[in-house]
Amino acid sequence: MLSRHIEEIRALPLFAQVSEASFADLTRGAYVQNFPSHAELITEGDPADFLHVVISGCIEMFASWQGRETSLFLLGPHDTFILAATIKDRPYLMSARTLEKSRLIMIPSEDIRAVFEHDSDFAKAIVSELAACYRGAIKGAKNLRLRTSSERLANFLIGEYHAHGARERFALDFEKKRIAKFLGMTRENLSRAFANLRSHGVQVDGQEIVITDLDKLIAFARPDPLID
Amino acid sequence: MLSRHIEEIRALPLFAQVSEASFADLTRGAYVQNFPSHAELITEGDPADFLHVVISGCIEMFASWQGRETSLFLLGPHDTFILAATIKDRPYLMSARTLEKSRLIMIPSEDIRAVFEHDSDFAKAIVSELAACYRGAIKGAKNLRLRTSSERLANFLIGEYHAHGARERFALDFEKKRIAKFLGMTRENLSRAFANLRSHGVQVDGQEIVITDLDKLIAFARPDPLID
DNA sequence: AGATTGTCTTGACCGAGATCAAAGGTGCGA
DNA sequence: TCGCACCTTTGATCTCGGTCAAGACAATCT
Numbered sequence: 001m002l003s004r005h006i007e008e009i010r011a012l013p014l015f016a017q018v019s020e021a022s023f024a025d026l027t028r029g030a031y032v033q034n035f036p037s038h039a040e041l042i043t044e045g046d047p048a049d050f051l052h053v054v055i056s057g058c059i060e061m062f063a064s065w066q067g068r069e070t071s072l073f074l075l076g077p078h079d080t081f082i083l084a085a086t087i088k089d090r091p092y093l094m095s096a097r098t099l100e101k102s103r104l105i106m107i108p109s110e111d112i113r114a115v116f117e118h119d120s121d122f123a124k125a126i127v128s129e130l131a132a133c134y135r136g137a138i139k140g141a142k143n144l145r146l147r148t149s150s151e152r153l154a155n156f157l158i159g160e161y162h163a164h165g166a167r168e169r170f171a172l173d174f175e176k177k178r179i180a181k182f183l184g185m186t187r188e189n190l191s192r193a194f195a196n197l198r199s200h201g202v203q204v205d206g207q208e209i210v211i212t213d214l215d216k217l218i219a220f221a222r223p224d225p226l227i228d
Numbered sequence: 229m230l231s232r233h234i235e236e237i238r239a240l241p242l243f244a245q246v247s248e249a250s251f252a253d254l255t256r257g258a259y260v261q262n263f264p265s266h267a268e269l270i271t272e273g274d275p276a277d278f279l280h281v282v283i284s285g286c287i288e289m290f291a292s293w294q295g296r297e298t299s300l301f302l303l304g305p306h307d308t309f310i311l312a313a314t315i316k317d318r319p320y321l322m323s324a325r326t327l328e329k330s331r332l333i334m335i336p337s338e339d340i341r342a343v344f345e346h347d348s349d350f351a352k353a354i355v356s357e358l359a360a361c362y363r364g365a366i367k368g369a370k371n372l373r374l375r376t377s378s379e380r381l382a383n384f385l386i387g388e389y390h391a392h393g394a395r396e397r398f399a400l401d402f403e404k405k406r407i408a409k410f411l412g413m414t415r416e417n418l419s420r421a422f423a424n425l426r427s428h429g430v431q432v433d434g435q436e437i438v439i440t441d442l443d444k445l446i447a448f449a450r451p452d453p454l455i456d
Numbered sequence: 457a458g459a460t461t462g463t464c465t466t467g468a469c470c471g472a473g474a475t476c477a478a479a480g481g482t483g484c485g486a
Numbered sequence: 487t488c489g490c491a492c493c494t495t496t497g498a499t500c501t502c503g504g505t506c507a508a509g510a511c512a513a514t515c516t
Contacts, residue, residue: 044454065374084359093366093454120348130358131312137365138321146293191495226321419465
């Protein structure tokens with residue numbers, strides 16, 4: 001594994017506190033892999049052989065049943081998946097695919113479990129990571145169940161607005177197709193939701209977003225630290 | 229705290245492996261409390277002061293936003309909440325209320341965090357518990373997003389059928405009102421879903437359920453280990 | 457018994473969002 | 487330059503599930 005990737009994941013909260021020896025145990029069997037866009041990385045039901053860490057690119061976690069499909073999370077650099085399955089040594093509950101060219105580190109599950117057993121600092125870091133994932137899942141469920149699609153989009157835009165340095169004009173990072181899936185709706189409905197937001201302080205032109213009236217948008221979106 | 233309750237929670241997976249000293253640290257500040265039906269135990273946004281363990285009764289975890297409310301989990305004896313918030317020392321993301329007269333053990337969050345810091349067996353048990361909770365949340369999300377209400381009911385009935393010793397005739401453990409909330413629908417819709425299942429091998433009469441054609445029910449419900 | 461209260465069921469209606477179909481854009485390669 | 491593929495938008499229609507209203511039934515209280 002290239003040393004700059006080692007440095008990179010060493011800095012992640014999950015690995016920052018582990019001893020040199022444990023870190024060496026974790027990285028010994030690990031390897032970096034590049035994937036093209038739209039590659040399926042794991043499939044739900046498969047045994048959890050590797051913990052995956054995203055270095056670059058964008059990953060969609062999704063699940064299917066009876067021909068229906070739903071997208072559960074979007075992941076970016078420095079996110080990990082799927083920790084819970086590797087720890088419990090149970091099958092994956094979700095599938096993952098790349099949405100663009102991506103680079104991942106894959107660490108064998110056995111190594112994770114072995115280090116977890118004897119390094120209590122690593123165990124603590126895992127607790128923290130899992131708790132954060134759990135809270136993220138709960139927030140996602142609340143967002144989906146308590147808000148309409150327009151409200152979800154409005155809150156998403158407020159998040160993007162802050163991620164782009166609170167400038168009233170910015171470009172979307174993803175194509176609308178992706179955003180629609182991520183927000184749990186169809187492309188068609190996303191278009192309608194954007195049309196809706198025109199009366200709540202948002203101008204859209206292709207990928208360009210202009211927040212014309214932030215107060216109005218916030219009044220409509222009602223962002224909440226217990227959800228967003 | 230009464231010794232029989234101490235024994236009871238000692239046997240839970242979360243506490244089974246901790247040392248006597250750690251267990252004493254955990255129970256020292258803990259206390260048992262009884263609540264009437266429909267009592268609100270915690271409110272989302274409040275600081276996470278206690279880890280709660282259900283001894284008896286039935287608890288609903290729910291969340292609200294802008295006057296809307298959704299029910300996220302139903303808990304029974306030996307379930308715990310809310311571990312993730314106490315570990316991370318962050319506010320609760322959900323509220324909890326009793327659905328019937330209930331008895332709980334409440335352990336101060338500081339004690340949980342203190343023992344977690346120096347007892348690695350406890351840390352491991354917490355990892356296992358959190359991972360299980362996380363996977364439960366994912367399964368819940370899949371169930372809700374990928375299935376119609378009739379399908380959710382059908383799978384719920386298959387679960388109840390097995391919980392009652394695989395007898396084709398059994399009585400529901402909860403009132404339908406509660407089952408409706410648990411399955412994420414209204415009472416009215418639950419009635420319609422029951423009516424629907426009449427053509428898929430299920431007879432209903434009040435609380436009495438008769439599975440007249442299990443194969444037909446299974447063919448409709450398509451139970452899946454990655455969801456149920 | 458009669459009244460009261462809560463639960464369950466059914467029917468009529470409504471609304472959010474999905475699906476289907478068609479039409480513009482926009483970018484890219486031949 | 488044209489042609490093709492993909493993304494996006496828009497309109498029409500459909501479906502699921504929620505809301506409202508009314509009635510059936512059962513349990514409890516006076």
